[in-house]
Amino acid sequence: QVQLVESGGGLVQAGGSLRLSCAASGRTFSSVGMGWFRQAPGKEREFVAVIWKNGLPYYADSVKGRFTISRDNAKNTVYLQMNSLKPADTAVYYCAADGAGWGGTRLSEYDYWGQGTQVTVSS
Numbered sequence: 589q590v591q592l593v594e595s596g597g598g599l600v601q602a603g604g605s606l607r608l609s610c611a612a613s614g615r616t617f618s619s620v621g622m623g624w625f626r627q628a629p630g631k632e633r634e635f636v637a638v639i640w641k642n643g644l645p646y647y648a649d650s651v652k653g654r655f656t657i658s659r660d661n662a663k664n665t666v667y668l669q670m671n672s673l674k675p676a677d678t679a680v681y682y683c684a685a686d687g688a689g690w691g692g693t694r695l696s697e698y699d700y701w702g703q704g705t706q707v708t709v710s711s
Contacts, residue, residue, distance in 0.1 A: 590614035590700050592683045597705030600673055604709070608668040610683030610702055618661035621691015623698060624668045626679035626707075633682065635693040637668060641686075646693070651677075673709045680704040 596608040608624070623638040637647045637657040645657045656669040666683060686692070687699035 590685075592685060592700055592702035594681065594683050594702045594705040597681060597707045599708045599710065602674055602709055602711050604673050605669070605671045606673065606707060608670065608681055608683075608705060608707075610666045610668075612664045612666075612685060612700075616661075616664055617666075617685045618659075618664065621686045621689060621697075622659065622666045623684045623686075623691050623693075624657060624666075625682045625684060625695065626677075627682070627704075628679040631679075633695060636681070638691045638693065639666060641690040648693075670707070673707075675709045675711045678707060678709050680706050 591613045593611050600606055621638055621641045624636040625633050626636050627633040635648050636651055639645050639657045639659050654672045659666045682704045683702040684698035685700040
């Protein structure tokens with residue numbers, strides 16, 4: 589059974605940093621795209637970052653220059669380093685994995701999802 593488990597969320601002041609982790613089990617995801625999405629209260633889930641099948645990253649404009657996505661294939665884990673956090677970054681953050689492809693910026697491109705981890709940024 590495939591599972592994605594996020595961790596690392598919490599409460600941080602504006603300008604602070606957090607690192608989210610997404611540990612995968614049940615199969616290896618080293619050769620597929622993996623992404624991070626977020627959902628704020630009352631809003632739709634939105635794309636944050638993806639690490640493509642070839643290992644290159646791509647970011648939403650709202651987080652470019654502040655967030656960094658990376659992966660450790662040996663640990664079957666993807667990370668999201670978040671710096672210079674803003675109150676607007678407050679949301680539940682979800683990890684997602686494409687079962688066989690490159691990943692992308694749309695929810696429909698992903699086959700597996702984690703349960704989410706809460707990130708709250710206070711002003």
